[in-house]
């Protein structure tokens with residue numbers, strides 16, 4: 001979901017942005033209007049995430065997937081070694097891509113238990129001369145989230161925050177680099193945000209394709225080539241709204257209440273269960289099952305008919321997943337729980353009971 005107010009504002013401004021006579025989709029990215037959109041998006045993001053001054057904020061394209069390549073291309077700068085913690089399919093893809101460019105070690109993985117928990121990792125577990133350590137902070141498909149930020153000592157920590165950025169307060173200074181695709185918790189698809197500590201910029205090799213070099217984007221303030229203008233405009237309006245409604249801490253409070261209500265209901269029900277270890281549960285993606293595949297399918301299709309969309313689990317694991325991103329109000333969670341109760345009553349005594 002995106003906030004309705006922001007979509008209505010975008011609709012109102014669609015053909016005539018702020019009285020300038022044209023749409024954001026029509027204006028030059030070098031126009032005064034668009035430069036102002038980009039600068040205010042950046043400064044508002046800096047403010048709501050409390051991004052320190054020695055970090056650059058880049059608005060790029062190619063999604064999180066392109067970062068699976070750009071991170072090793074730019075950050076494997078000394079030993080050409082990096083450590084990855086594999087907590088899901090995205091983390092695994094990131095590690096596999098990085099292995100094309102250097103010596104990649106998987107220091108911990110929860111694959112043996114279908115990624116239902118976050119491994120405990122200590123500073124001693126990391127390769128001492130690694131160029132960086134990569135984690136996926138929230139695992140979208142499996143509904144897990146790190147309950148702690150790993151201590152990597154002086155080795156820069158890289159975080160894929162695609163599905164949890166702006167959902168709760170994160171200390172940016174604990175990371176060397178953060179990346180996040182916009183389409184989960186910010187705005188429409190097409191924008192990818194990189195927050196990178198300045199001392200990590202400038203290490204891409206001479207043969208690096210120019211778009212893949214962070215230094216080019218940093219030097220040109222995300223305007224080396226045409227950035228995804230409409231997506232940046234939408235993201236910027238979301239940032240403004242977050243700032244005006246109490247910031248990330250206010251969102252975190254609501255997100256915790258939303259998630260707690262749903263997990264409490266699941267844990268107390270006689271039909272549904274959540275396979276994720278309690279302390280590692282995601283605030284954004286709540287995964288649950290009935291215990292019977294056929295009943296899960298029935299749940300998802302009846303939910304859809306009742307107006308509750310996108311509740312099917314990821315195609316790789318099945319079951320159900322409620323993605324309760326920032327813009328999902330408490331009423332959405334209440335509606336889901338009401339439906340779950342009704343479905344539970346109607347299907348009492350079926351094979352799915354736990």
Ligand SMILES: *Cc1c(COP(=O)(O)O)cnc(C)c1O
Pocket residue numbers: 062063064065066090136138139140160161162163181184
């Ligand atoms: C969705 C997702 C990705 C992939 O994002 P794209 O923008 O489609 O490349 C990567 N990492 C995480 C954690 C995700 O949730």
